[in-house]
Amino acid sequence: MLKTLRNLIGKIFDFGYCPNCNDYWNWKKPGAILYRENSSVLICKECLSNPEKLDPEKVVENLKIHGWDKEKLKLIKKAITDFKTQHSST
Ligand SMILES: [Zn+2]
Numbered sequence: 001m002l003k004t005l006r007n008l009i010g011k012i013f014d015f016g017y018c019p020n021c022n023d024y025w026n027w028k029k030p031g032a033i034l035y036r037e038n039s040s041v042l043i044c045k046e047c048l049s050n051p052e053k054l055d056p057e058k059v060v061e062n063l064k065i066h067g068w069d070k071e072k073l074k075l076i077k078k079a080i081t082d083f084k085t086q087h088s089s090t
Helices: 002-012 056-065 070-087
Strands: 030-036 039-044
Touching: 030 070, 039 056, 039 070, 056 070
Parallel strands: none
Antiparallel strands: 030 039
């Protein structure tokens, strides 16, 4: 309930949102994954601390909606996949 309300407020005030969990930056802390030198994609700290929940496909789909170009999306997908591999506990 609270989550829905917070996201609604974020949407109304035009905050961006985490492309992995769709929660808005008005209440989630953004972290970043570097996908190229000096370029990173914002993903919330909560998602970053649960790498097994990161979904490269979903992130890419979400960014595509916002007009990110293909080349960047390819790098991002790889960066997230690598991040998952590096941080998986199993
Ligand atoms: Zn998130």
